[in-house]
Amino acid sequence: MQNSVQDRAIAPGLIWLNRIVGDRLPEKVQDRAACLWLFSGIFWMIIGMSLGMISAIKMIYPGFLGGVYELTFGRLRPAHVNTVLFGWLTMSSVGSSLVIVPRLTKRHLYLGELAVFAGWGFNAITAASIVTLALGLTKGKEYQEWILPLNTGVLICINLVAACLLVTVLERRDERIYVSIWYFILAYAALDIVYFVGNLPIYAGSQDAAINWFYAHNLLGMWLTACSIGTLYYVVPKLLRKKLFSHALSLWSFWLFAAFYVWNGGHHLVYGPVPMVIPMLGIIFALGMTLPVGGTFVNMIGTLWGRFRDVGSNVPLRFAILALLNYFLASYEGSMEAIALININAHFGDFPVAHAHLGFLGFATSSMTAFIYLFVERGLKRPLTPLLTSLHFWLFSLGFLLYVVPLHLAGFMEAARWSTLDNQHVGDMVGALVGRSPYYWLRVLSGLPLVGGQLIFAWNLIWAFQSPPTGELDALEAEWSPHATEVVSLAREELR
Numbered sequence: 327m328q329n330s331v332q333d334r335a336i337a338p339g340l341i342w343l344n345r346i347v348g349d350r351l352p353e354k355v356q357d358r359a360a361c362l363w364l365f366s367g368i369f370w371m372i373i374g375m376s377l378g379m380i381s382a383i384k385m386i387y388p389g390f391l392g393g394v395y396e397l398t399f400g401r402l403r404p405a406h407v408n409t410v411l412f413g414w415l416t417m418s419s420v421g422s423s424l425v426i427v428p429r430l431t432k433r434h435l436y437l438g439e440l441a442v443f444a445g446w447g448f449n450a451i452t453a454a455s456i457v458t459l460a461l462g463l464t465k466g467k468e469y470q471e472w473i474l475p476l477n478t479g480v481l482i483c484i485n486l487v488a489a490c491l492l493v494t495v496l497e498r499r500d501e502r503i504y505v506s507i508w509y510f511i512l513a514y515a516a517l518d519i520v521y522f523v524g525n526l527p528i529y530a531g532s533q534d535a536a537i538n539w540f541y542a543h544n545l546l547g548m549w550l551t552a553c554s555i556g557t558l559y560y561v562v563p564k565l566l567r568k569k570l571f572s573h574a575l576s577l578w579s580f581w582l583f584a585a586f587y588v589w590n591g592g593h594h595l596v597y598g599p600v601p602m603v604i605p606m607l608g609i610i611f612a613l614g615m616t617l618p619v620g621g622t623f624v625n626m627i628g629t630l631w632g633r634f635r636d637v638g639s640n641v642p643l644r645f646a647i648l649a650l651l652n653y654f655l656a657s658y659e660g661s662m663e664a665i666a667l668i669n670i671n672a673h674f675g676d677f678p679v680a681h682a683h684l685g686f687l688g689f690a691t692s693s694m695t696a697f698i699y700l701f702v703e704r705g706l707k708r709p710l711t712p713l714l715t716s717l718h719f720w721l722f723s724l725g726f727l728l729y730v731v732p733l734h735l736a737g738f739m740e741a742a743r744w745s746t747l748d749n750q751h752v753g754d755m756v757g758a759l760v761g762r763s764p765y766y767w768l769r770v771l772s773g774l775p776l777v778g779g780q781l782i783f784a785w786n787l788i789w790a791f792q793s794p795p796t797g798e799l800d801a802l803e804a805e806w807s808p809h810a811t812e813v814v815s816l817a818r819e820e821l822r
C-alpha cells in the first residue's frame with residue numbers, strides 16, 4: 327500500500343510502522359492515527375510490564391542487577407508506573423477515542439494528520455521519560471514524576487488530539503450523542519485541567535499533598551477510567567451485535583460519575599496532614615461512587631443477558647467481561663477502603679498496590695485489549711489467530727490472579743499485624759515485613775504469564791496484518807458505521 331504524500335510529510339515514522347505490519351496500514355488517516363496510538367501503546371505496555379517485573383524482583387533482592395544507580399528501585403518504580411499509565415493506557419485510550427468518535431458521529435476525523443503527529447510526539451515523550459527517570463530527573467511526587475518539559479509536551483499532544491475530536495463531534499451527523507462520546511468529552515476536558523493544575527510547580531506542604539491527590543486520583547479516575555468505560559459502552563454492544571440495555575441508565579450513570587468522581591482524591595489523605603473537610607469529602611463521594619458504578623454494571627449485565635453462551639467462542643468478549651467484573655470489584659473495594667476505620671489498616675501496606683492492579687491491570691488493560699481485538703478483527707478486517715487469542719486470555723488471567731490475590735492477602739496479613747502497633751509498642755512490625763516474602767515471590771512469578779501473554783498479543787496482531795483483509799475495506803466502512811449508529815438509534819427508540 328502506498329503512503330500518501332501528506333503522511334510522508336507530516337510523520338515519516340508511519341512508514342516505519344507500516345513496514346512492521348508488512349506495508350499494510352489502513353488507507354484512512356484516522357485509522358492510521360489510531361493504529362499508531364494503539365500499537366505504540368502495546369509496545370510501551372510490554373516495556374512497562376518488564377520494568378514492573380524487575381521492580382518486583384528488586385523488592386526481594388535490592389541488589390539485583392548490581393549497584394547501577396540508573397537501575398535502582400527508586401528509579402525503576404516510577405519508570406514502571408508512568409510507562410504503563412501514560413505509554414500504555416493513555417496511548418491506547420487516545421487510540422480508542424480516535425476510532426470510536428468518528429464512527430459514532432459518522433464523520434471523518436477532522437485533521438487526522440495532527441493526531442498522527444501527536445502520536446509520534448507522545449512516543450518521543452514516553453521514551454524520554456524512561457531515560458530522564460533513570461538519570462534521576464524527577465519531580466518526586468507520585469504519578470507526576472515526569473519533569474516539566476515532558477509535562478508540557480503531554481499537554482500539547484493531548485490538546486492536538488482533543489481539538490481534532492472536538493471539531494469532529496461538533497460536525498456530527500447525529501444530533502444526539504451516544505454515551506461513549508460523553509465519556510470521552512469528560513475525559514479529555516478533565517485531563518487537560520487536572521494535568522495542568524497538578525503539575526504546576528507552585529505548591530508546598532499540605533497544600534501540595536492535597537493537590538497531588540486531586541491530580542493523581544483524577545488522572546486515574548476522570549481520565550483513564552472514563553476512557554475505559556466509554557470504550558466498554560461501545561465494545562460490548564458491538565461484540566454482541568445487540569443494542570445497549572438502557573440508554574437512560576447509561577446517561578444517569580455518566581452524570582453521577584462526572585459529579586462524584588472529581589471529589590474523590592481526598593480519600594487518599596484520610597489521617598493525612600490536611601484539614602478534615604478534605605478527607606471527609608473524599609469519603610462521602612467515594613461511597614457515592616457505588617451508584618454510577620452499580621448503574622454501569624447493571625446496564626452491561628442487562629446487555630449481556632441471554633448471551634452468556636457467546637463467551638465460550640468470543641475471546642474479546644471474555645476480555646470485556648473480565649474488565650467489567652474488575653471495574654465493579656475495584657470500584658466497590660475503593661469505596662470501602664475510603665472508610666476511615668478500614669483505611670487506617672488498609673492504607674499502609676500492600677493493599678493500595680493490589681487495588682491499583684485490580685483497577686488498571688484487571689479493568690483498564692482488559693477493556694483496551696477487548697477493544698483492540700475488536701478494531702483489528704472487525705474494524706480493519708484482519709484475521710486473528712484464534713489459538714493465540716485464547717492463549718493470550720488464559721495467560722493474562724493466570725498472571726492477573728497470581729498478582730492480585732496474593733497481594734490482597736499480603737494486605738490483610740499486614741493489616742492484622744499493624745493493628746498490634748501502638749504508641750508504646752512496635753508490635754509485630756518485623757513479622758509483617760518478613761511475612762510478605764512469599765506473596766512478593768508470587769508477584770514476580772505473575773510477571774512471566776503477563777509479559778509472555780502480551781508478547782503473544784503483539785505477535786498475533788503483527789501476524790494478522792500479514793494476511794489479506796477478510797473483506798473490502800470500503801465495504802467495511804459501510805458495514806461498521808451504520809451498525810455504530812444502530813447502537814445509538816436503538817437506544818434512542820428506547821428513550822421515546
Ligand code: HEM
Binds near residue numbers: 375376403410687770
Ligand atoms: C498494564 C499493567 C500494569 C499496570 C497498569 C500497573 C500499574 C501500577 C501502578 C498504578 C502502580 C502504583 C501503585 C501504588 O502506588 O499504589 C504500580 C506499582 C507496581 N507495580 Fe505495576 N502495573 C502493571 C503491571 C505490573 C507487572 C506485570 C508487575 C510485575 C510482575 C508490576 C509490579 C509492580 C511493582 C513491584 C510496583 C511497586 C509496588 C510498591 O512500591 O509497593 N506491575 N503498578
